[in-house]
Each structure stands twice: as C-alpha cells, then as structure tokens.
Amino acid sequence: MKAAEFEYFRPTTLDEACGLLADTGDDADRCLLAGGQTLVPMMAMRLARPTHLIDINRITELQGIRDLGGSVEIGAGTRQRAVEKDPITRRKLPLLAAALPHVGHHQTRNRGTVGGSIVLGDASAEIPLVALILNATLIIHRRDGRRETMADGFFEGPMMTALEPGDILTTIRFPVWDGTTGSAFHEVAPRKGDYALVSAGAQVALDANGTCIRAAIGVGGCAPTPLRLQAVEDALVGQRLTDALITQAIAPVPDLIDPESSVHASAAYRRRAAPQLVQRALLDALSEARP
Amino acid sequence: MIATIDIEFTVNGKPVRISVPPRMTLVDCLRDMLGLTGSHIGCEHGVCGACSVMLDRVPIRSCLMFAVQADGAAVTTVEGLEGPDGKLSPLQEAFWDCHAMQCGYCTPGMLVAAQGLLDENPTPTSAEIREAISSNLCRCTGYQQIVEAIQLAAQRMNEGVDHA
Numbered sequence: 001m002k003a004a005e006f007e008y009f010r011p012t013t014l015d016e017a018c019g020l021l022a023d024t025g026d027d028a029d030r031c032l033l034a035g036g037q038t039l040v041p042m043m044a045m046r047l048a049r050p051t052h053l054i055d056i057n058r059i060t061e062l063q064g065i066r067d068l069g070g071s072v073e074i075g076a077g078t079r080q081r082a083v084e085k086d087p088i089t090r091r092k093l094p095l096l097a098a099a100l101p102h103v104g105h106h107q108t109r110n111r112g113t114v115g116g117s118i119v120l121g122d123a124s125a126e127i128p129l130v131a132l133i134l135n136a137t138l139i140i141h142r143r144d145g146r147r148e149t150m151a152d153g154f155f156e157g158p159m160m161t162a163l164e165p166g167d168i169l170t171t172i173r174f175p176v177w178d179g180t181t182g183s184a185f186h187e188v189a190p191r192k193g194d195y196a197l198v199s200a201g202a203q204v205a206l207d208a209n210g211t212c213i214r215a216a217i218g219v220g221g222c223a224p225t226p227l228r229l230q231a232v233e234d235a236l237v238g239q240r241l242t243d244a245l246i247t248q249a250i251a252p253v254p255d256l257i258d259p260e261s262s263v264h265a266s267a268a269y270r271r272r273a274a275p276q277l278v279q280r281a282l283l284d285a286l287s288e289a290r291p
Numbered sequence: 292m293i294a295t296i297d298i299e300f301t302v303n304g305k306p307v308r309i310s311v312p313p314r315m316t317l318v319d320c321l322r323d324m325l326g327l328t329g330s331h332i333g334c335e336h337g338v339c340g341a342c343s344v345m346l347d348r349v350p351i352r353s354c355l356m357f358a359v360q361a362d363g364a365a366v367t368t369v370e371g372l373e374g375p376d377g378k379l380s381p382l383q384e385a386f387w388d389c390h391a392m393q394c395g396y397c398t399p400g401m402l403v404a405a406q407g408l409l410d411e412n413p414t415p416t417s418a419e420i421r422e423a424i425s426s427n428l429c430r431c432t433g434y435q436q437i438v439e440a441i442q443l444a445a446q447r448m449n450e451g452v453d454h455a
C-alpha cells in the first residue's frame with residue numbers, strides 16, 4: 001500500500017502549473033495533486049502511477065470564494081470544509097451548503113477540494129450534482145489558453161468529463177438565484193460520510209403569488225453521471241406547488257433514471273428511493289421558500 | 292532512484308528539518324523517521340482514521356498526504372495533545388475515566404478527531420460528536436464510551452475543573 005516513485009513538483013503560479021502539465025514529448029505520466037483524498041488512495045493501491053506529480057495546493061490563484069453579486073466564484077483548490085463554513089456560501093448558495101456536509105467527513109473535507117471532486121465527476125458525488133443542478137460555469141486553463149464551459153454537458157460518462165489532458169479547472173462560477181427561493185439536499189448512504197447510494201437536490205423560486213417560476217432538480221447515483229430531471233422541472237414551473245402536484249410531478253422519476261445495481265443497493269431499490277428523495281427535497285425547498 | 296527532498300516543519304511545536312523521498316506519506320515520516328508511533332496505520336487508504344493528525348490545527352488523515360506536502364506546516368500528533376508537564380489533556384483524562392478504549396488501536400485518531408471538534412465547538416451535542424468521529428473506525432468499543440468521554444471532556448473543560 002505504498003505509492004510508486006514519482007517526481008514531485010510544487011508550482012506556486014497557475015502559469016507554472018500549466019507549463020509543467022503541458023510539458024510532454026516523453027512518456028511521462030503527469031498528474032495534478034489537489035486534496036489527495038481520492039488520488040492518494042489510488043496511488044497507494046497502484047491504480048494510479050503518475051511519474052510526475054504536480055502539487056497545486058500552493059497556487060493562491062486557485063483559492064478563495066468571491067461574491068460577484070449575481071454569482072459566486074469558488075477557486076477550484078478551495079477546501080470543501082472552507083466552502084461549507086463560509087457565510088457567502090451559506091447565504092447565496094444554500095444548495096451547495098446543504099450538500100457539502102454529506103461529502104465524506106470533517107477530516108476529508110479539510111483537505112478535499114471543490115475542484116477535485118468536480119474533475120472526478122463521480123455519479124454519486126454531491127458537488128458535481130450541485131454544479132449540474134445550478135448549471136455552474138467551469139473555468140479551465142491550459143498552457144495555450146482559457147475557456148469556459150457549462151456543467152451541463154461536462155459530465156460525459158462514468159468518471160469521465162470534458163476535461164482534456166493538460167487542462168486545469170481553476171474556478172467554478174455558481175449562479176445565484178434572486179427572489180424568493182428555497183433549496184434542499186437529501187441522500188441515502190450506507191454510513192454517514194459514504195458516497196450516496198441515491199441523492200437528490202432541488203432549488204425552487206416562487207413569485208409573489210407563490211407560483212413556481214423556476215425549478216432545478218437533479219439526482220445522483222441514478223445513471224452513469226449526475227442527472228438533471230428536466231421533465232420534473234417542467235411539470236412544476238408556472239404552477240402553484242401543492243403536495244398533490246409534487247406527487248404527480250415525481251411520478252415519472254423511475255423512468256427518467258438508469259441506475260445500476262451494486263453490492264449496496266439494487267437498481268430496483270434506487271428506482272424506489274429516487275422519487276422519495278426528490279419529493280423530500282422539493283417539499284423542503286418549498287417550505288424554505290415560503291415565508 | 293528519485294532524490295529526497297528537504298523539508299522544514301514543526302511537529303508538536305518543535306522544528307524539524309528532514310529529507311524525505313517524495314512518495315513517503317506523512318504518517319510514515321512521523322512514525323519511521325521521527326519515532327512518533329502514536330499515529331497508527333490502519334488501512335493506508337483513507338477509510339479508517341487511525342492516522343489522524345492535526346495539520347495547521349485541523350484534523351486530517353496523514354496517510355493521504357505526502358510528507359513533502361507538510362513543508363512549512365504545523366503538525367500535531369497524539370503525542371502533542373498532552374500538557375507541557377506531561378499530564379494527560381482533559382480529553383485524554385476523560386477517555387481514561389470513561390474506558391473509551393479497548394485495544395487502543397483507534398484511540399490516537401479518535402483523540403485527534405475529538406480534539407479537532409472541541410477546538411471548533413466547545414459545546415458539541417451528541418449528534419455533533421458522532422458526526423465528528425464518523426470518520427474514525429473502532430472495532431472494539433461500539434463507540435458509546437467514546438461519545439461519553441468526549442461529552443465529559445467538553446463538560447469539564449467548560450467548567451474549567453482540573454480532574455487530574
């Protein structure tokens with residue numbers, strides 16, 4: 001259970017890191033090290049054997065939470081626990097704040113980063129799901145440029161994303177909803193801190209009459225990627241949300257998802273749990289939105 | 292062979308200068324190079340919590356960090372929790388009083404996790420205690436006495452009573 005040998009690099013600027021990562025022409029396997037909460041176990045088990053490890057923990061450009069009014073930008077290297085405790089996150093990104101306590105444990109969140117989780121793109125992971133539900137903008141740098149891409153479309157398959165070799169995710173820009181909004185996040189996991197078997201997040205906005213003007217809903221652990229439930233959203237927008245309407249809107253959920261069986265939960269279990277969790281998240285989001 | 296890297300950090304308040312191979316984990320460095328065998332190795336891949344130490348005052352898993360990454364940091368191990376006079380800390384004392392250990396393998400990690408909680412939240416509820424130690428596995432105790440010990444430590448620390 002010891003990692004194979006590697007050469008260690010510790011850039012202090014983004015430019016330097018992009019250069020180190022892009023520097024190919026040999027058969028070196030270059031890999032970024034963020035919080036290490038997934039990569040280091042993989043290296044210990046020799047499932048990952050980078051020859052060049054580029055530690056991005058000392059790059060200040062990747063750190064921090066910035067309130068831009070209509071959006072909040074989180075540096076990819078910001079620790080999950082720092083984001084969880086931050087007053088800006090709690091006030092402006094309540095869905096993210098609700099999801100973060102489910103990500104591992106205090107100890108893993110003290111090291112694990114927001115960007116590292118999104119880059120892994122695990123279908124059961126909470127942060128990618130929230131990024132998808134809110135359709136966050138992902139800002140990516142590489143040696144020869146910078147681009148922005150939306151979370152919708154970023155998660156391509158099981159642990160596969162649109163990130164290319166040489167790319168560094170630098171910032172995640174989460175849109176902030178104004179007006180009367182509510183949000184909630186629920187999951188079932190074998191034990192506290194484990195990856196979710198099934199998770200669901202919902203955010204709704206209401207107008208002055210209590211009509212739903214916006215809804216964003218997604219589930220984790222139900223498909224090869226985190227999944228947004230557009231059909232459920234469409235059934236809610238423009239309506240006054242009652243318990244009966246919500247029950248009706250979630251009815252198609254088992255057909256919208258494509259879960260697999262694992263040792264911890266069968267596909268049939270996930271099909272039953274998903275609508276329940278979506279309903280719970282919606283009801284809680286609604287009661288938070290209503291004064 | 293890949294060259295070793297010189298690092299400087301503090302361990303339990305004492306400055307350390309050492310040269311480590313990049314692939315050496317922090318827990319191996321603490322145990323094998325510095326002789327601090329209080330931090331235990333259970334799983335070596337982040338699931339058991341036996342290797343918990345404080346890094347810049349917050350608990351982390353020292354098997355999930357390479358020692359080179361601790362360059363410039365302040366590390367506190369279970370050995371550093373005791374008072375300067377060598378007396379057990381209120382938390383350690385409470386573990387003793389509540390019989391919060393059997394084989395003791397998980398105990399250093401539990402103490403570090405619990406100290407991290409009490410530093411941040413001096414009056415934790417039982418649910419908050421369970422949450423904070425959810426990262427640490429114990430095969431022996433069934434956790435109940437550990438929760439009670441942390442509660443007792445919090446109570447004593449808040450009363451400011453010295454029970455040594």
Ligand SMILES: Cc1cc2nc3c(=O)[nH]c(=O)nc-3n(C[C@@H](O)[C@H](O)[C@H](O)COP(=O)(O)OP(=O)(O)OC[C@H]3O[C@@H](n4cnc5c(N)ncnc54)[C@H](O)[C@@H]3O)c2cc1C
Binds near residue numbers: 038111114115117127
């Ligand atoms: C006991 C335990 C329980 C856990 N439970 C959960 C859980 O319930 N839910 C959950 O979602 N996760 C969980 N995790 C994983 C989570 O803690 C990790 O933090 C996260 O998945 C990866 O983030 P990291 O910063 O540690 O990334 P690392 O492990 O350092 O890196 C992961 C991968 O992403 C790449 N990478 C990292 N940052 C960037 C970047 N900015 N740009 C490009 N590539 C990058 C790395 O090269 C690597 O390939 C758990 C981990 C442990 C040890």
Ligand code: FES
Binds near residue numbers: 332340
């Ligand atoms: S030895 Fe580090 S978590 Fe198990």
Ligand code: FES
Binds near residue numbers: 392393430432
């Ligand atoms: S006392 Fe034996 S593992 Fe906890």
